[in-house]
Amino acid sequence: MEPYLEMKGVQKSFAGVKVLKGVDFSLLSGEVHALVGQNGAGKSTLMKVLGGIYPKDGGRIRVRGKERAIVSPRVAASLGIGIIHQELNLVPQLTVAENLFLGREHIIDGWPVIRWRRMREEASSLLERIGVNINPARRVEELSVGQQQLVEIAKVLSMKAEILVLDEPTAALTHRETKTLFETIRSLKSQGTGIVYISHRMEEIFRISDRITVLRDGEIVSTRKTVETDMDELVRMMVGRKIKECFPQKRPRLFGEERIRVENLSRRGMVEGIHFSIRAGEILGLFGLMGAGRTETADLLFGVRRKDSGRIWIDHEPVRIRQPRDAIQAGLTYVTENRKGNGLLLSMTVKENLSLPHLTSLSFTGVIHRHREEALARNLVRRLSIRTNGTKQQVGFLSGGNQQKVVIGKWLARRPKVCILDEPTRGVDISAKKEIYQLMNRLTGEGMAILLISSDLPELLSMSDRVLVLHEGRPADFFSKEEATRENVMTAATGGGRKVANSH
């Protein structure tokens, strides 16, 4: 069978650094072809070349047998190539419907006048098709990251692409939406659509793909049929060495004094009556479906948004948190889920990002001590294995996973008491994930308390010592490590659990 898509010897460099070193990749009709590799391997870059965003430096691309020059996203779309990029690409100020049809609005024949009703109706049915119930008249900025991701999926589906690229589509999704997405993928497959699937979640890869291509440092390591390989082999190919067991050995559960206590945290219309406490060395998992209010809880704790009510104690001392600075001074840190939006200074260097929260301690009478700053940055780059051209590299040019490491890294130079991690491994590759897990264990070992928000259920269940489940902004249930099974947690998250008022 002739492949839908054939890429041969594709090359791409940024500022002289070879990111793609002659990559061959093909896609058949009706297949799901997984593309895997570590952060910075070049997966997204390859797809951006395909999507007409980056011009290639060398190589050929054939679509349905014909060699094509894909010079712009428009050309890619006209060739039936639809891409969901790793980073969200929606216009926050426009409505869901407007975003779904952006650039391809339904217009009255011969007139540039929009047919609103038709657009709204079609938007509804598109969203329904992937099992989401979002009002198409809502503005995208009011949606949570997960909901936005679903809108992106609906958008690319509506393009009726024959070649569909999904670059980490599930990173912001919970189990339930992932399941629906996979159903959609299967049905598209049966209609003959070819799908490139990029993910760092290994179980997904094995569940959905027909073939797997491993990319390492811009080169193809191997392309295998999914049934002919296994997790261990895949990981070995990606990393270049063997990695055992993903979740690290849990240290003995010996918790210290209570580090943080939260009572009656509320903000009208968002969350209500959140109670919990975390002891030294303990990891509290916070679970919920999309929009359940997890991020909101974290934002209120850290003073990003104003709470209507709620009291917080750190090490038994009541603290007043009205802005992030207060939280930091009280010993809290917060790794946010939206790294581009509020985690990073994309135009600044790795060093400047890493040192930003610590400038006071790095300077004397306001003057920054350059050597100490450099030493701090180098140390963190090494500790977290951040792949960068140096501490002076601009963060915006790092791969997604490496950006995430910078976000986490910038908090680690100081010794916080409580750490809030919102989706800390989103978009992070398997070896980096492992490093992050080990890091979490090391930090709890040093007496830190962690509030872990994650949509990755296996991760949440194995890393947490206790799990608090939110449902529609209220605490739905609270589970000990033993009770916290996939079934229990999901039942509570969907509103079927025993209601708890207090989860201390």
Next chain:
Amino acid sequence: GLVGCSAKSDLEGGKPQEKKVKIGLSISTLNNPFFVTLKEGAEKAAQEAGAELIIADAQDDTAKQANDVEDLIQKQVDILLINPTDSQAVASIIESANQAEIPVITVDREAEGGNVLSHIASDNVEGGKMAGEYILEQIENEGTIVELEGIPGTSAAHDRGKGFHEAIDREKGVQVVASQPANFDRAKGLSVMENILQSQKEITAIFAHNDEMALGAVQAIQAANQDILVVGFDATDDAVKAVKEGSLAATIAQRPADIGKMGVEVAVKAANGEKVESFYPVELEMVTKP
């Protein structure tokens, strides 16, 4: 001493009014001491005559002047004093006052259209000419001259330049080596003159379209230790002082306070039904060192 003559107002001591006259004054700009003085002359006269004076500042914008005059018409003034930002454009503005049957008197600048009851002004073209002739006389019809121009496109810049060139262009011995805009602004006058001094080594005289620029030029000349004859325009307090000290050779005085004062006096008279002349000239005078 004073060269030229001055017109003495013969309108003083009009009989007391039965009703309070409401006068609208639309002034071209108050960002300039000249018009501030004109305005103050008008205010003083209004107070003396017991008239109400409503002032609108067009900030040198013709369209704003059109709006201002309409607003004054809405205020139902008895009579309008207009100091046009532009002589031609003001015609249609005056027409709208005519329609509202409010008499119009122009001050300082003439209107080229519309029904104007009376005009009170001195002549900018004439002033430019006086400056040119004075310079010729002082340099004995020989030398190089620099002209500092006002804001390009304004009537004052245009008229003064015109009069100045009328006076000097026919003289073969003199040459205008540089004509540069310094926007009626002292700081700009200084920097433009500094720059000109870098390339023109022998300058005999400078004519600036107003005193602000002239005083800026004087700073540049002093810093360069040169001796150049500078003539300005307006006779502002600073300029008169500079003339006394000798750093400025002369300045053409327009007597703006008198223009304002006479404007109000004529307006009061007209509002009370008395007959007024169609033109009241306010003489220019040249201020030089005694």
Next chain:
Amino acid sequence: MQTPINPRDIRIHWLKKVGPLAGLGGMILVLSVISPDFLNTSNVFNVLRQISINALLAFGITFVILTGGIDLSVGSILALSGALTAGMLAGGMDPWLAILVSLTAGAWMGAANGVLISKGRVAPFIATLATMTIFRGLTLVYTEGRPISYDNQAFSMLGKGYFLEIPVPVIWMGFAFAALYFLLKHTSFGRHVYAVGGNEEAARLSGVRTDRVKIGVYTISGLLASFSGIILTARLNSAQPTAGASYELDAIAAVVLGGTSLAGGKGWLIGTLIGSMIIGVLDNGLNLLNVPSFYQQVVKGSVILVAVLLDRFQKN
């Protein structure tokens, strides 16, 4: 899984729209109490006519600002178009032809801005600052620094006339508003304007020709600037080389007072109309109240600040 629309959201949305209107209403209330002349029909039309120039400029700039840009050159385009029109009329050209030529020239000037900004990747502020200087210079060159008068009563009616007691410029403003409102709200071009301002990269990836959209908005802005130059020329029976100087600032102020965000992507044309009215009512009121001119600037700046602050305050 649908989250219901939050009642608070709706309230905020509504308040945002009502904010500028409330400011305008407040001003009108205060003025009509302290100045009996203010609410006359004739003064209402007077104010509307006065704002028409600013509103036309501000409409165009609204499009530009929605894409995240800015246009400082409108005052100069106004002047140059006005001068061209007056020049052609003075030369005896047919008024309609003269208008057509001027509008075309204005559109081209705007398009030049758009090309510099989109293709040349020059920051809008600096590109239009440069062209503002250039177009002003060209106006001076063309007029030789002198006003150009013409005599054509038919043409003058475009600026001075009345239609059913309504001043003609007000009618133009109404037409322009209706057309532009439709363009912004109901055409794909309009949606793309918001998209480019909201997230240019996303728009581009969705196949929106962002460069064209940008050239489009600056062209609209140039066209409207030219149109207001024509109306002003008609109203004054002549064109001034210095016309329109610093009008861009009042126009931008109107846009922002109306609630459009300078960051792009958010805003609405009705707001701009209201913003324009706020400024117009303010200027008119200051004159009617006979506020001394040096204080007028202080008051005007302060009122604008208060209006914007109140608006912010309401939204929180």
Next chain:
Amino acid sequence: MQTPINPRDIRIHWLKKVGPLAGLGGMILVLSVISPDFLNTSNVFNVLRQISINALLAFGITFVILTGGIDLSVGSILALSGALTAGMLAGGMDPWLAILVSLTAGAWMGAANGVLISKGRVAPFIATLATMTIFRGLTLVYTEGRPISYDNQAFSMLGKGYFLEIPVPVIWMGFAFAALYFLLKHTSFGRHVYAVGGNEEAARLSGVRTDRVKIGVYTISGLLASFSGIILTARLNSAQPTAGASYELDAIAAVVLGGTSLAGGKGWLIGTLIGSMIIGVLDNGLNLLNVPSFYQQVVKGSVILVAVLLDRFQKN
């Protein structure tokens, strides 16, 4: 896993910095060929002295623009500070005290901008447009629309004097540059300025007091505007109510010509100095070459455009 710094990166970095410098070099070359007076020592100092006012304003605005803001009020602050200084000197106050009072006033005016923008959440463009109007109005009120002269030779030397053949304003400019360069490059405040401009929310979440940083940059801008007002007053032996009108545009042009991005987060102070020189050399050259007044604006706008375009072109 660290890859070494790429030589090309360095080159790009260097080019970015060298772009504006190349533009300046080109202009100097052209001018020194066509005008023999251009490269005299005396003219070089002349140009440097002339740019000092613009450069001081532009230094302050650089801080503001780096945070993603803009400051249109500098020209008005310059005028008000100058008027205050002249007024106090005319009243016989000790020059040092007068300077101190004026600088304090300027800093407070800047701080007021900062508070409006950070605490009041008013868009910088509109906030400083409003205060520009207010401060100008206050200047007119204070001066009653007339220049204020004073007589104090010692004070005048601040603007007119020479120190080892170098004009004093040039020395001030040098000092200010050195101090601000250090502040921006080597202190945590400087870093926070970049951070706020790069991603305000991220900066806030990292514990940066973004409001204070903003108030800080506008205060610096106000302080420098006031300082340049003092120098200008010293040079002219008097203060004009209209001083500094539209200086903000030249200052912003200098910042952008120097390669600082109006979006914030990216830029450098040396660039601003170079940008200021480009504008100064241009003005000087137009005068030296005796370009007719109407054409000056056309040439100036075009040269600025070409400089920015060349810069873009080089970077690709």
